[in-house]
Amino acid sequence: MPKWAEVILVPLISLLLAAILSALVILAIGEDPVAAVKMMVEGALGSTYAWGYTLYYATNFMFTGLAVAVAFHARMFNIGGEGQAMIGGLGVALACLYVPWPHWSLGLLGAILAGGLFGAGWALIPAWLQAKRGSHVVITTIMFNFIAASALNYILVNLLKPKGSQDPASARFPEAVHLPTLHELLAPLGINFSKAAPANVSLLVAVAACVLVWALIWRTRLGYEIRAYGQSEPGARYAGISGVRIILISMVISGALAGCMAINNVMGEAERLVLNATEGAGFIGIAVALMGRSHPFGVFLAAILFGFLYQGGAELALWTKIPREMITVIQALVILFTGALDNMVRAPLERIFLAARRGRG
Amino acid sequence: MTGATLSERRETAAPAIELKGISKAFGPVQANRDISIRVMPGTIHGIIGENGAGKSTLMSILYGFYKADRGEIFIKGRKTEIPDSQAAISAGIGMVFQHFKLVENFTVLENIILGAEDGALLNRSMAKARTELVQLEREYGLNVDPDAVIEEIGVGKQQRVEILKALYRRAEILILDEPTGVLTPAEADQLFRVLGRLRAEGKTIILITHKLREIMEITDTVSVMRRGEMTATVKTAETSPEQLAELMVGRKVLLRVDKAPAKPGAPVLEVENLRVVDEAGVERVKGISLNVRAGEILGIAGVAGNGQSELLEVLGGMRSGRGVLRMRGQVMDPGADGKARRAMGIAHVPEDRQREGLIMGFHAWENVAFGYHDDARYRSGMFMNNRALREDTAAKMERFDVRPPDPWLAAKNFSGGNQQKIVVAREIEQNPALLLVGQPTRGVDIGAIEFIHKQIVALRDAGAAVLLVSVELDEILSLSDRIAVMFDGRIMGERLPGQTDETELGLLMAGMSEAAA
Known part of the structure; x- marks a missing residue:
């Protein structure tokens, strides 16, 4: 099978199948799938406002998708992106609240550092348990999601909540660390982007992260060791690559990426730390990495697709009688077809290409 | 089955297995190309070839793991379709894999009936299997304690269990894939004695190996494969290791390592x-x-x-x-x-x-x-x-x-x-x-x-x-x-x-x- 078919055709057909099945489900609950698709496209891509939301979600998913992808190259299944992003949010909030940043750009750097460190720290514990004690990282990272949620709950209510406030959220961040939105960024270029949309400069950081992760995995010696360990543990032992080191480092990088998501949702959008700020983006990251085949470029595209689904689905729930749960169904179908049932599309396609080649030969 | 004299069977009987024009491709790789072979009953037929020559593919087709793109299989003269290993077993083909397929913590007897239990309760089929097993062991000189646990017996014995498994399923044709890879020379000799006994009892054996010595030692006929093709089938008595090696590789090969005496230092x-x-x-x-x-x-x-x-x-x-x-x-x-x-x-x-x-x-x-x-x-x-x-x-x-x-x-x-x-x-x-x-x-x-x-x-x-x-x-x-x-x-x-x-x-x-x- 030629590379273009592998990279483009397979996911495209999978998506199409997921769409058809989604349409059937929508039909089954007595709604019009064509109208639903129109509404989703309109709501997610039809205006700069819509794009602003789609890209905002996509930014979250890029960070968490990259987080899962990096760990996955070392064959670590980091399910804890959600918790790492929450704790990363705490780091970002502390950095924004307690450091008097003179300019947003420095504040952003500080927030990246703080969010990354907090997320990395949160991933380090399960990583250490895996590397030294053999406790499976899937189990421990899931548990750490719950611990993170509970810990954050306690911290927000008892420590960070301003006196007298009824809302379990931190104080608003100072104006100095307000991140420029796409509206503010694009205005000097003469582009009138929606003022109300939350997409902000973090999108550029996420894209930069994609490039950096690509370089890390495919160009550095560390990336070489991570991939080697992920593909063959006995091989790594033979080559003198320490498994403990690779587990720790890959999980720390993974946690840092998840933690960095907070510059988008906490610093860029909410501008304060609220309860459940991550809204499940950590879990969506798993699907994004799966669909993107753990390649940063694939993660980039998959993140935008899931951003589209998220925003389009929200519009759907808002304007039609289609329940909000329908988005979950559609997402699940997309994950099912692009991830789990990948071979269902791949195998017949391979046969078709083979037959075609033989016909020519 | 041992009634007719062997020579008579060899003369008159149809080939135990005949493959006609078998071809199989994996993607662009032609693993088997137009392979025809006749294996006579009551003989040991060796198949030799380098890695990737297509031996395993051919045997997998015969055992129903792969389906040939083209070609026909005849068992005892009758055209037979072998879509899966179940069909191969009922056609009387048994396979002994290079890596044994035994449950380590089961006994010999349990392993032998595994997959051939009849009825939901084990005790009846166990009892039946036990008598049959004792008979098989006596018939072919394959003594193994039926109640020994697999992980506690040696590799040579484990291999016998694999052979018994095939015989218990009424195999007339036994395929052995690189059977001596894990054996000591003495164990290999014992295996060859067992194979000789099986041949004497009229079973047909296909021996896949890359070791020229084994081919020369035990087979009656040998087929050589190279790059997916059957390059020759010869009587073992009429060939030599050098000739076989040449047929396998396609050029003259030095079977001995040419080296000067060592000059050891510190x-x-x-x-x-x-x-x-x-x-x-x-x-x-x-x-x-x-x-x-x-x-x-x-x-x-x-x-x-x-x-x-x-x-x-x-x-x-x-x-x-x-x-x-x-x-x-x-x-x-x-x-x-x-x-x-x-x-x-x-x-x-x-x-x-x-x-x-x-x-x-x-x-x-x-x-x-x-x-x-x-x-x-x-x-x-x-x-x-x-x-x-x-x-x-x-x-x-x-x-x-x-x-x-x-x-x-x-x-x-x-x-x-x-x-x-x-x-x-x-x-x-x-x-x-x-x-x-x-x-x-x-x-x-x-x-x-x-x-x-x-x-x-x-x-x-x-x-x-x-x-x-x-x-x-x-x-x-x-x-x-x-x-x-x-x-x-x-x-x-x-x-x-x-x-x-x-x-x-x-x-x-x-x-x-x-x-x-």
């Missing part, structure tokens, strides 16, 4: 009282002392699983041991650290190239740096120097005749021999003071074996010390300058290749003490 590696305990807490190496001198090849013979692998892994830094290791007089930490070992001038061709020596998903050029990826020539700062690496790979591929010479091809897409050449090229070109080699030619075609042996001898002649571990006695005998035999984690004795033979080594490999040998 000791390079010294091992004193090395002990290795594995993950399960079992002591695998029980106090080994040995030394390897510059310019000599020390061969470690032994049946697989007697501690040779662990010895090699400790020396290569893949595993920790206890004891004193000295490299050129300098004491080494016996802990697991492959990088430190490489820094001491030790190169290592590991036993399992697919799991250890190579990363199968990596490009060839990525594999050429494997283990040496921190070296100055392959790095630039924190990055890999990919261009230098690719140039080096292209040069190595040329020098070691790796085919196809494409640095971008993934390791898994090379044949076994070419994969091994990549590993050998990488390790030998480090100019090591000590080369550790484990099973250098396992799954490697004859042409590549010759080449790899030459390279190892050349390295020795350049003054390196070589420690060779191999389960192939032929290889040990022809390549080594000195031979140590391992059994149960100990060295049973040392011999010089000119002053010993397979029988003596075989006894040592089976744990007979020096005196008895």
